């Protein structure tokens with residue numbers, strides 16, 4: 561299986577706090593709290609490495625608190641090609657209540673200079689020479705990086721004939737989609753932003769997903785949270801086909817990282833050359849596993865085979 565390059569342009573340390581119920585304006589007591597190296601690209605890298613892939617991580621890391629990331633990269637067994645920038649990598653706060661509701665407070669991130677950006681482009685060029693099987697670009701853009709720079713980065717990877725798997729939001733997503741990544745993973749709100757209209761029901765969402773694939777992507781992963789995922793792709797005749805997966809109902813500890821786990825699971829299946837249905841079943845089960853823990857999903861649990869069996873898959877016409 562080939563190497564994967566996972567970019568987190570704006571990684572984060574996640575401060576995950578477990579609470580009974582969050583009462584704004586009051587002193588809240590946590591039942592548990594922990595800080596862990598994260599960010600979307602890093603989360604994807606962690607899952608892929610756990611499934612046997614050679615992964616290189618890159619993006620921008622604050623020099624002042626890089627140590628905790630360096631230890632995690634070594635534990636995960638991934639190669640660190642992050643550009644170090646001035647200051648700290650941001651801390652994002654995740655407040656998870658007993659009901660499963662999560663409130664996120666995501667910080668802006670360390671500022672990236674024009675020199676830092678050039679260094680990233682040079683790093684990327686060098687890594688692309690090693691022909692990675694895919695490049696994942698995931699998460700928000702840090703201060704100092706404009707959406708069109710993301711578009712150019714995608715263009716750079718595409719020029720090497722390497723597929724880009726993109727997961728970002730807001731203006732960055734719009735600029736990124738215009739640069740035609742192979743695969744994008746919006747959620748329903750991000751899809752509506754692209755469509756420019758509210759998408760009220762499943763039929764409207766699927767129609768927009770089809771339009772987005774037809775606009776030039778190979779595949780779209782539409783993540784629908786607890787309702788599962790729609791995987792839209794071109795069939796051999798060039799028509800857009802859709803597979804829909806529904807996960808079993810899970811006890812929720814934290815939904816943070818479930819989307820990253822889904823993307824990683826699908827990429828793992830792609831690199832292992834599994835059938836679409838097998839890949840979707842695996843990735844949906846892995847993502848379901850992620851919500852019952854703080855952090856990303858794992859496939860080494862005793863009941864993982866059962867979780868896979870419980871995923872319902874149908875083809876949508």
Ligand SMILES: O=P(O)(O)OC[C@H]1O[C@](O)(CO)[C@@H](O)[C@@H]1O
Pocket residue numbers: 570572573574598599600601603652666698699700701729816817818819820
């Ligand atoms: O880059 P963004 O969009 O702020 O998201 C970062 C957050 O997303 C996550 O990767 C979960 O998807 C968290 O680990 C992290 O705090």
